[in-house]
Amino acid sequence: MWRVFQVELWPSTYAPDLIAHLLLGALLFGMARSLPRFMLATAAIFTTLTLGNAFKLTILGAPVTPDDFVAARNMFLLLGGWQLAGVILMVTAPLLLLGWMIDWRQRRTWFSLGAIGCGIAAVVVFPVSLTTAMDDYFDNSVWNQTENFQRRGLPIHLLQESARNLSRRETPPTPAQVTAALSQLRGPTEQPFVDVAGGATSLTPQRNLHMIVLESFWDPRPLKASRLSGDPLDPAFRKLWAAAGHSHGLAPVFGGYTANTEFEVLCGFPVTRDNVFFEGSLRRDVPCLPRHLADAGYRTLASHPNAASFWNRVNAYRRIGFQTYWADKDFVLDDMNREFLSDASLYRQVLAKLEPELRGPQPIFNYVLTYFGHMDYPLNAQRPAKIKAAKGHDMVAAYANTLYYKSRELMAFLRDLQRLDPDGLIVLFGDHLPFLGPNFGGFTESGLLASQRGDFTDAMFRTLVATPLIVIDGQRGPVAIGDLPFYQLPAHLLGLLGDQRPSIMDVTRQAPDRPRVRPLPGLHLVLGQKKVTTCRGAETDGAGCGVSTDWLNAVEVIKADLFSGAQHVLLDQHRPDAPFREASATPH
Template sequence: MSRSALFHSITPPSTPSLTMLRGWACAMGIVVAWYVAAQAGIAFAIGVSPGQDAWLRDLAAHLLAGTALFLMARSLKRFALAMAIVFSAFTVSNAIKLAVLGGPVMPDDFIAAKNLFLLLEGWQLWGSVAMLAVPLAGLLWMFAWRQPRAWLALAGVVLAVMAVVRHPAPVVSWMDARFGDWVWNQRGNYEMRGLPIHLAQEAARNLSRRLPPPQAGEVDEALARLGAKPPSGFFKAAQQSSGGAGRNVHMIVLESFWDPTPLKAAGLSADPLDPAFRKLWKATGNARALSPVFGGYTANAEFEALCGFPVRADAVFFEGSLRRDVPCLPRHLGEAGYRSIASHPNSAPFWNRINAYGRVGFGQYWSDRDFVLDDMNREFLSDASLYRQVLERIGPDLENGQPLFNYVLTYFGHLDYPLNEARPPVIEARSENELVAAYANTVYYKSRELMAFLRELRERDPEAIIVLFGDHLPSLGWNHGGYAESGLLAASRSEFDDAMFRTLVATPLVVIDGRRGPVRTGDLPIYALPALILDLLGDERDSMLRFVAQADDEIRVRPLPGMHFTLEGKALTVCRQGGDKPACEASNAWIEAVSVLERDIFSGAQHALRAPMRTDMLQTVELELDGIGGGLLSDVLAADSDNDV
């Protein structure tokens, strides 16, 4: 017997089933190896990882996703490479967002991703493009285009997604019962679920939130609960009220503007804030604006400042929830003869501002293409140049007698706080966190350029109302790094004490009432600013801008995703979702009523903005029409204004 025949008699040839089993074993082994290496890598390099209790379920979810990919793969080698690229892109992106902004990747981030490409330049832009393009290319390269099993696997994935889209509520209920839900602490959700489960669960939740617009009866109940009444002349020209109407209004929203002196552990060599600003701010009682966001999503702070309603969701309101033309502050003032101008030297479409600014009533929007980009801190136009050019443009308006609403959103101050050669660092810090010193020097220049602008503006427009505030706190490193080392914030939101939630969203606020000077507002949610401006103007016209401000002035509510807190004097009450504090009952009811009005006004039929019916006959006609086809009249009214600007 030959040697080869003897070998085959001892070792039978591999069967197809055995080969397949080995292939599957290798594929799943590669997923396990990647998972261990990836989790160890992000934990070591970034300080982010799922909780220990979630490791097995997170690994199981990755194995399930890997199974679907392997069924579609042309070969084991192509599967291994494509899987590593796709899984790594999601894992690294999520870890970076967690470390920088304190929260994991959410479904809305995929919708908002296009804005990232408008913001970044150079290697950062190309790196972000690669994070999207390379995984997609890897999947296309991996796919077994001629194999029926690949198409069957893809069809199975598509059918599963379609089932969730059609019936998201049962999916959410099932997943919440098994994996939990901690809305106010999305990082905690990620840590107890792992990334694939977290994304699937929150995607289903987003789909389940697509509620129908509220009907007229719900809106009436919400208005009554808030003690508000519908405006009597929506979109109708109104006469200027006597008193202060006609004074110019200047609103300056300062990118990432905050007082860094509480960072005691940082060892700053000097106070970064301009002494003149420090004096002005002290005259307001060191008032603070309470923002809906931390470290980003400036557009949500803008929406509150312009429209007088709070943002609660962890998503950009301008992007998906502002679907109607609305009488926000620019349009309300425009009805009284004001010219309303928005200035922001960023790309015009960023955060859907072109459409959003038109919907809220701005008559003109000056973006990056309208400014001379002559004093750049890397890709960010300096505040000094922005202020100078705005003053040059509005100069004729300050002289011609037509009242002006001048809205300025600065751009300089974005992460990672670059400075040009004309702005050398002057503040040193002992902290090993380089962002702390970089931010302190950014504030040094921002505050001085702001005060130079204010001096000239007040000299040229002494009777004007001026409102300025920081849009949100700056990001100071991964896991709240700069804040955590000074004990201002914990590394994870699950470890926050009550006071930290207020610290998380409080930025400097200055309101100047013309020659009367600074106003002592106390800590004020940003959404309360439009009503305050109307009060300072003496504008007593009916307005939706006062709907939310009808609440008790002594109690101020700051809604945040999955939670809120109230301020009554110096008393702070934090109400987390699912809590049963008796002190939270009234604020919970208030938030629910506000939510109904918000859905109605900004994406619904705008029942709250229609003039009250004059006769019983008209009310009867509306009720009868509303009963035909499940709300025909509401649908028609909603469709009438559902056009993009």
């Protein structure tokens, strides 16, 4: 684990980690037909879990959690070729060896299975007590999961976090709790936001809205140590971004989990935990931005040339109000960078689908999520490398060349889109920073990030989440909006559209002179005009952290009510009922 991934446990962890492995090994040995079978099966199981955990730590900066086992199927949809074969082998080989090892005819096998079953039952029945006891003994850092793994080891970490997951299954908020949260969000002296249950004067928008989400799109110019031979970003993009005041969107994720950024920009609520909100937390039909616009007569369209079900998008898009979803089977896969359809082809095909819509009387919400730009940043023969980097910075060079084509294909699409729809409101942004090497490699050499999240400064946390954001207000041109947490983007766009109808997106809207809050798992950033403050829930937090923490807690109550609760915040006439239609004849 250390030699390949540079991930290691604390020396004080070796003894409890060894004991945990021995206990698991004893239970497995009690079921084994023979010692050789036991040794092969156990080696395969422990090695797969250990190296899989280290692999996630090096890419996303966080260890394996119980939620990852639920989301694991998405890995099979994302990978192809030898990578897919390798992952399938990693998953199936230990399971097959385990089945080959077990002697089902022996009484001791059933004794071991019974012991395992009793252990699982204890975790399910007493999750709060177990979590409290393990936190007291092994400690727990909400914001530094890497350190949690280093002080526990993998088996103890998985047990402790499984109990925590079960213990935090929340009871849906009551009407009284929702009312109290709404009152707190309004504040005693502030102008109240538009109440979703109120009767505000409505102004129906008519302009088209185009939202382009750019996979791993970021400005690599600060990577001084990589000594890039040229600027990867199209000069036209640089000029446009400068006109927009070099605004940034602040993402909830790093290096992956695009669906969490999607949830924020489409629904207007922050993601605060290290899991994919689309996968298990979006359980109700909700009037997010697509449904809100559909209720005003918009045609709502989503395009993403990946497998339709990835990150549960078929169900999630339907629940938030997209009427049509074009996925991989709806596009001609004619210009591939390995398994990723190029942005140029995606944009060309989206425009062909949109042109009849743009000529019609019905306004549209056109949502495009690109696929090209995923690690390890492959290019086809028609896209030769244009940018070189310093020796040893091969992944940065690969990313820079991907960005070279990605930015130019974007600007060509933007010119065509503005020609067809000069008055349209257009927003484009990167979904998260790119992965450039293990343990934030690529960023650490240039001093942008530390190799461990626990060593981040306040400024580093801001760097971790900031991607380029450009809003073009039709013929008025780019709008400078500064650093904007992505969950506050939908309300901002509705304001530019002139939409004064009640909206759930108003809940997280803050006054322009108030610091903006960017939650991350276990902590949140408070962004003033000149200063960034990291609030970790510790005694050393500044005085302002209490106010922002109370605000976030109230937001969490409303979010739980809307997306998985009884939706007390909505009146019956506000409940969503817009239809959903899949584009393909073949079911996704």
